[in-house]
Amino acid sequence: MAVKIYIPTPLRPVTENNAKLDAEAKDVAGLLDELLGRYPALRGHILDDNGDISRFVSVYVNNEEIHSLQGKSTTLKDGDEVAVIPAMAGGAVPFTEDQIRRYSRHIILPEVGGKGQRRLLESRVLLIGTGGLGSPAALYLAAAGIGTLGVVDFDVVDLSNLQRQVAHHVHDLGRPKVQSAAETIHDINPDVKVVQHNTRVASDNIMEIIGDYDVIIDGCDNFPTRYLVNDACVLAGKPNVHGSIFRFDGQATVFAPGKGCYRCLFPATPPPGMVPSCQEAGVLGVLPGIIGVIQATEAIKLVLGAGEPLINRLLLYDALTMEFREVRIRRDTNCPICGDNPTIKELIDYEQFCGIGPAH
Template sequence: MEFTDSQTERYSRHIILQDVGVEGQIKISEGKVLIVGAGGLGAPVALYLAAAGVGTIGIIDGDVVDLTNLQRQVIHFTPDVNKAKVLSAKEKIAQLNPEVKVIAYQELLSTYNIFDIIKEYDIVVDGTDNFPTKFLINDACVLAQKPFSHGGILRFEGQTFTYTPGNACYRCVFDSPPPPNVVPTCSQAGVLGSIAGMLGTIQATEVLKFLVNKGELLTNRILTFNALSMDFRTIRFGKNTNCPICGEHPSITGLQTYELPACDLKH
């Protein structure tokens, strides 16, 4: 693949980097990334990956833009209220970098569609706001041996790790989802808007490292931060031999359906 003059200019800051260079930028251009959720996390992930020149970005989200989203979901603007989030995101990406192919799925990710959708991509980004979908992404990606970046934010805190086949998965640490409504969602507990950017940009960085195959991914460790104290920690965790999905004797061999909290269905 040869870059045009405008591509050379657009990606010049990547090409200069020793660990990206021409070869890395080609890998980014050939990359296919699925973003689940065009919300607080999905917004910065989509914008940075589009800016970086990721060749194909899939975005799945069944919601429309709500006024309450705009405090943190920076890919959506005020005139987008009531527009489908995937359409709003697709329009912004087209303006930022028309070379990126965007595939928009205006639907909920579910046990019915997840395998068909993720098989088209190199890596999946979890930008969801609920435990049932986080476990669904984990389980489908482990069963399909598909890398993914986990992310979650609440109030002033965020956490993220990266799964690649053979390494620890979400269920190695968290056995099963908490009962509905035990852990408050962002709409109940609140979230500082800018921490969506803090965590989402870490996820976007992991995706780019994965695509160019450089550095050390956040595998077998969880990065957490508290923005009030501005403390960042990485907690190491190994693959759990008793993990119900990736352990030695898995009890989960197919996808489970967990109940979505009632308030999540409307937002």
């Protein structure tokens, strides 16, 4: 029977840019054989490894999906129009064969699937800090196929970092951390576009930096930056996946817009000198691995809209006793930035707020 086949734009590079093809076939199976005979490169876009129509592709006969007809045995008559439509989100190109193989363990999860993997590939996640927390988060986010990973850091790789900052290697010593992290991310997954922000986030640049991202991961190591990231995320309405570590203890939570913030949890910083830094107090190298991977997990869940995010829940981890506990946290209606009557309406001087004085 003489039928027309409609080829959508993502598949046209394979059909010499033909949008409509004329073909002769008595049923859908025969038509696909004919089509693949003409354009063998279409096979990977339409069929799975078993030769069945891939789960990411729908075939329509006169606007009816063939599963509601007789599947591949659906008979065709003169003048029928058949459309082969791959799964798409926002005009994305279909998965390549390599992508289907790379992400197969995600794609078979009902909670992720082809649609979720597509979302991950289209998502933009920003890592503030590529140190202890940012490194493990970067590795897993890269492997998961986050489409764009922004990395912010102003530091260079030091030998003392390698005890926990697993995105950096011996050959990176002395190099900017963002460069070293970008290279590691690409070595894991060339699908990921890495945007390097080789700078220290500050009141005058953070709004512009975070504006481009869907999810912000706070992996910083000092109070002024923590409050800065918090306030910027509240003002920009961005989810902030928080992680912090100290010696053998870790904390993680998600501050979602309208659901409370770091200031609701800790309205003020401890006085300078009361809480030593990791440099002064030490940190078990594997600890940020646990917390950073929890942050990556939460970022992925936020992108997928899957499961129960760590919103209004502060997860506490003790590596020495190997215990996790969870406490509830709430939005404080009197919070100076996310409360009912906020007094902080723009970014402030965070060094001064934390009683540290200007950076030197």
